[in-house]
Amino acid sequence: MQFLEKNTIKEKICDWLMIGMRSCIHCESFLVRKSLLCYFCESKLFSLSCSEGLYHHFEHQVSCFSLLSWERDQNIILNRLIPNLKGKRQRKAWSYFAKLIAYELSRQSPRTLGFSLNEELLIVPCPSRKKVNDHAFFLAQGLSEELKVPLVKTMEFGKFNSESKKMKRADRLAIQKLTLSKVESEKPLIHNKANITVLFVDDVITTGATLKAANLLHKEYKNFIAISLAFRR
Ligand SMILES: [Zn+2]
Numbered sequence: 301m302q303f304l305e306k307n308t309i310k311e312k313i314c315d316w317l318m319i320g321m322r323s324c325i326h327c328e329s330f331l332v333r334k335s336l337l338c339y340f341c342e343s344k345l346f347s348l349s350c351s352e353g354l355y356h357h358f359e360h361q362v363s364c365f366s367l368l369s370w371e372r373d374q375n376i377i378l379n380r381l382i383p384n385l386k387g388k389r390q391r392k393a394w395s396y397f398a399k400l401i402a403y404e405l406s407r408q409s410p411r412t413l414g415f416s417l418n419e420e421l422l423i424v425p426c427p428s429r430k431k432v433n434d435h436a437f438f439l440a441q442g443l444s445e446e447l448k449v450p451l452v453k454t455m456e457f458g459k460f461n462s463e464s465k466k467m468k469r470a471d472r473l474a475i476q477k478l479t480l481s482k483v484e485s486e487k488p489l490i491h492n493k494a495n496i497t498v499l500f501v502d503d504v505i506t507t508g509a510t511l512k513a514a515n516l517l518h519k520e521y522k523n524f525i526a527i528s529l530a531f532r533r
Contacts (some may be wrong), residue, residue: 325384326377334396336384337377345377353404355531356412359508362515362524363414366505366531367401382504382530391438394503397529398442405447405527415497415523422490423451424518426502426510429476431456439529440501449499454484455517478513497523506532 323330324338331338337345349368357364370378385393410416425440433441437453444451458477484490498521500514505528515524 325380334392336381336390336393341377345375345381348375349378349530353407354401357531359505359526360512360515362500362508362511362526364505364511364526364528364531365401365405365413366528367397367404368530370504370530370532372532378530385503385529386435390435394435394438395442395445398439399446401439401527401529402443402446413525415525417447420492420496421447421449421499422454422496422521423447423449423499423501424454424514425451426500426514427453427456427478427481429457435503436501439503443499443501443527452483452490453481454490454498455479455514456481478510478517480517493520494522496521497525500524500526502526502528504528504530504532 322332322336324332324341325336326341327338329338329340333339333342335342335345345368349370355366355369357366368378370382372379384390385397405413406417415421423440423444426436428434428437440451443449455478458479490496498518500511500518502510505511505526511526518524
């Protein structure tokens with residue numbers, strides 16, 4: 301028992317020291333929250349970018365819910381927040397935003413959502429092109445914990461062939477195809493797909509090209525819904 305308490309104190313001291321090292325990414329106040337912003341900047345961000353809780357939109361006929369609507373040049377705080385969140389060691393910040401999204405989802409009626417949080421759901425993160433768990437995965441993981449919904453990596457980006465290795469990085473990434481992962485296609489892990497609603501999670505939805513491909517790969521499922529932190533207009 302005493303050992304546990306000692307560890308908690310240690311953690312608290314570490315947290316406190318970390319706070320001293322970080323400051324609000326917008327105004328540099330030292331009273332920074334898990335969102336990487338101080339209370340005032342966080343409130344301002346939400347009043348500017350998410351006045352109605354969740355932003356509902358359709359991309360390539362997929363129903364999408366985003367916490368923040370991102371119009372470039374119109375929200376300096378969000379312009380700063382997104383690149384900072386994509387930096388290293390931001391797992392805690394992503395799980396904080398996941399909590400907010402889960403809360404907002406739970407406040408909506410199944411009619412508004414087009415699905416119920418009580419039905420059979422599956423959280424699918426947008427895969428990383430670099431084969432490591434990235435921001436979309438951290439957000440998906442946070443949502444999976446909050447909503448008590450299983451997370452399965454059903455997709456992956458295809459491997460480069462010898463031809464594509466000679467190409468420029470940007471061209472190579474552009475042709476890299478999204479496919480179903482071994483988990484989805486080989487192992488019969490997911491039964492009764494027709495009863496499962498897929499919640500596809502990405503950090504930022506921009507053109508929706510990945511979203512479109514992901515939707516096509518999940519045609520056998522009952523429903524396909526996209527969830528993101530931000531939607532860039
Ligand atoms: Zn601030």
